[in-house]
Amino acid sequence: MHNVQQTEENIILANWTVRGILRVPWQARIFFNGYSTYKLNQDGLIYEHIDTWDRKPTEILKQFFHKG
Secondary structure, eight states: EEEEEETTTTTTEEEEEEEEESTTTOEEEEEEEEEEEEEEEEESSSEEEEEEESSSSHHHGGGGGOOO
16 A cells, blocks of 8 residues: 545545465466545445556456466
């Protein structure tokens, strides 16, 4: 998590990075950035959570099949 901010009265944005080594026999490395949008109801509770990635899911999945 890099940054969390309330951009509007009912919206919170959280910027993050996913980085790691997957638990597969070839120990594939994965890396991508994104942000989460949380929408709040009148009571301040989250009613919607949307993740947005910095590239297409197919590009991220390709990382599963490359060594190192």
